[in-house]
Amino acid sequence: MADFDCFNTSLEGRLLFAVPKKGRLNQSALNLLEGADIQFRRENRLDIALVKNLPIALIFLPAADIPTFVGEGQVDLGITGLDQVQEHDAGVRALHRARRFSGEITPEEEVAQNGRGSGCETVLDLGFGGCKLQVQVPQNGIYKSPKDLIGKNIGTSFVHLARKYFANLELEVDSAKTQTGSHQAGFTSKLRTNIIELSGSVEAACALGVADGIVDLVESGETMKAAGLKPIDTVVETSAILIKSRKPSNQELVDLIAQRIRGVITAQKYVLCQYNIQRSTLAEASKIAPGKRAPTVTSLDEEGWVAVSVMVEKKKIALIMDGLSKIGAHDILVLDIKNSRD
Structure with missing residues (x-):
């Protein structure tokens, strides 16, 4: 420490x-x-x-x-x-x-x-930071299934997760053979798969002959493809x-930080959509854009019309604007949210 x-x-x-x-x-x-x-x-x-x-x-x-x-x-x-x-x-x-x-x-x-x-x-x-911890093997190799790697050399920097994964895999195979399933993986027998700890450039391990397969983090997958590898299973999906x-x-301060960070995440995910619409159409508009909790509705000077403010997910805003426009909403604006609190 x-x-x-x-x-x-x-x-x-x-x-x-x-x-x-x-x-x-x-x-x-x-x-x-x-x-x-x-x-x-x-x-x-x-x-x-x-x-x-x-x-x-x-x-x-x-x-x-x-x-x-x-x-x-x-x-x-x-x-x-x-x-x-x-x-x-x-x-x-x-x-x-x-x-x-x-x-x-x-x-x-x-x-x-x-x-x-x-x-x-x-x-x-x-x-x-979303990505996957995957089992990867050579694209043109003989290994098609994770079970094919039992007893082989596996390169990884995630040695404990890899051992757990292959211990469970070995248990599954052994149980299928014996039809008993009475022992626990890693508890009563030695792991047959050889887990090799690597600290970097794990994707090169197969090409260099160090490993038959690897367990490593994958984001887009382009690096693995360039190294001639393909995924055959996912161990963990992570972010x-x-x-x-x-x-x-200081638990109070921890709660404060968490609240602030939660607000930032919400602000990154949502935008504020504002529009004017006839009150008679408000219920229909609320179905199109229900908001994170509920729309904020304010009466306008013009009789029968209201102004609406609603939080909308960024990825849905274009479709929502189309829908609101279709039912007669006017003056539709989209504003960025810098920060928020629940």
Whole structure:
């Protein structure tokens, strides 16, 4: 664990908020903080930044490490990928299992520790960084199904999720053969599939002869295609999430940050649609654009007419404008929403 002793004075009384220091989640996370009015200035090469307008310190960490820091209570809050949280959880369970096999803990203690989880709690889905953790194999190779990879070499940086995936796959195959299904994957037999830990350029592992298949994150899929790979299964569908420790130092501040971030996400998803329409047609218009909760309706000076304001999903706005125009709405305007609160 990182030692923050030299920062004790500046960090005292501040909520520690972990942010990805680089990679695919970094810029979107910073944009989210800006939208939530979390003001800070990060000095060059420093991984700690003090927030100016709130008692918060931002800690810049690798996304893969954030679940560990949050889960162990070293940091109160964090932004990372669901894939990283699930990899961390799988690692914690693997550790408990190993301790049980070594006799350090009893089976009952293992169950109890697994029941307590890894110490991370999901606050909300942040709506960006969507991708898939997939099993990929050479496009022109002999492997057509994940089961074909049992007993083969698998390259990945997600070793715990990969082991869990192939342990379950081996159990499925073994159960089908024996028709008993009485043992649990990874508990009574050694994993036959060889999981090779790689820290980068995982997509090159097959071409270089290091692995027969890989388990890696895929966004558009273009990188995998360029490497001559194709997907044959999805292990996890992931996106960025906000997580907190089980016992944050300031729950009220955690709730405030979550509320602000939720407002930013809503503002990114919706626009404000305003239009004028005859009151007699209002019910029909409300069916076309019901709003996030309900439209705001104001009477106009012209008898029988009303002005309507309604929040509409950005991706639906063109069709909604077409529909409103068709039933006689006039002066239809669309305005961006900079921020919001539920």
